Amino acid sequence: MTIDGLGGGSRSRDLIPLLHFSTDDLPQEERYRAWYLRDWPRAEPIYRTEPIEPFDTRWVSAQLGPVMFARVEITAMRWERRLADVRNSDFDPIIVSMMKAGEAHGDFDGRALRETPGTFHFHDLARRSLHVSTGSLTYNLVLPRELAINRFGPIGDLHGLVVPEKEARLAFALAEQVSDMLTDMDADQAESLGRMFVETLAVALAAVRPRTRSPVSAELALRRRAVERIDQRLGVRDDPAIEDLCRTLGTTRRKLFAAFHGDGGVRAYILTQRLERSRQALADLDRVEAIATIAHRLGFADAAHLSRAFRNHYGMTPSQYRQLLRADREMLPPEG
Structure with missing residues (x-):
């Protein structure tokens, strides 16, 4: 690990100190351990991690006022x-x-995460999480909690x-x-750039957080009616047919698809809801319903189909x- 921007008595400019870490010069068998035991941003590991392919990484980070920035x-x-x-x-x-x-x-404490290129997500380290990433x-x-x-x-709602x-x-x-x-x-420049990041994130959040007292559009009203109808049939083995939904709701396929555009389509919404109900059933540790039973009850072909999805x-x-x-659960203190 190296730091740039420190020392250099002949330098007339005061550059932002940079912290570097790279496994490029390490033997393959030593790379993961060297990264896992590094002291950024803390001396102790923050996550339990497991490589999915031969490990390699390159990091560079800088402190921009109260905000830490890193390219990884x-x-x-x-x-x-x-x-x-x-x-x-x-x-x-x-x-x-x-x-x-x-x-x-x-899964971020019960919330499904799916992040693709060009998007970003918020991660609250005070809450549990489990996710898998491709090479990226x-x-x-890194924002202090008080600042956020x-x-x-x-x-x-950020996690x-x-x-x-x-x-x-x-x-x-x-x-x-x-x-x-x-x-x-x-x-x-560091302090002002840190503030710019915070303000830019605030603008993005304002655009995606639900607005209070917003008028209900015809498209949103249609989506709500469709969601109610779909929810009634989630326990039925066969998904609601698009034609049946259109006939019941008195709408066209085009309008129905437009109402679920943000969900990836009607079928994608139905699958997501089946998976969410499956997750809720799995989270009931007192009942411990068999996975095959959950799969059958929620319309999957079998346990393997549910497991893949x-x-x-x-x-x-x-x-x-x-x-x-x-x-x-084993870490929770006994009640009373």
Whole structure:
């Protein structure tokens, strides 16, 4: 690990100190351990991680006032932060992960995460999470919790919130420019750039958070009626036919598809709801319903079908999700 921008008595400019880490010069068998035991941003590991392919990474980071900025290239990985990890740590910032290249999916304390290139998500380190990422290039921001609360308001809805590509463009433009400038950036620019990042995130959040007292459009009204009808049939083996939905709701296929455009389509919405009900059933550790029974009850062909779909959506199998919840439950103090 090396630091640039320090010393250099003959230099007339005071450059922002940069912290570098790279596995390029390490033997393959030593790379993961060297990265896992590094002291950024803390001396102790923040996540439980598991490489999915031969490990390699390159990091560069800088402190921009109260905000830490990092450019990260890393191979495919499984990332987990359990309830026990949260309780045993005093490190609880809000991390913003901006996916320049690659994808990530998983479960953020009950919220499904799916991040694609050009989008970014918020990660509250005071809450549990499990996600899987492909080989990726990301820009990462580490925001002190107090700063996030002061600027964004209540942050209970941020954990796992993905900001879509359109609303994320301004933040990406700033991140890419800062990344290009890092090696030649004056230290007196750091504070203002950190503030710019916070304000840019605030603009993106304002665009994606639900607005209060907004008028209900005809499209939204149609979606609500369709959702009610779909929910009534989620326990039925066959998905509601599009033609039946259109006939029941008195609408056209075009209008119905437009109402679910943000969900990836009607079928994608139905699958997501089946998976969410499956997740809720798996989370009932007192009942412990068989996975095959859950699959049959919620319209999957069999347990294997549910397992494949669940893993694609949440980044883990139903059995792994149950094991995660059991491990967290064992850390809870006894009642009374």
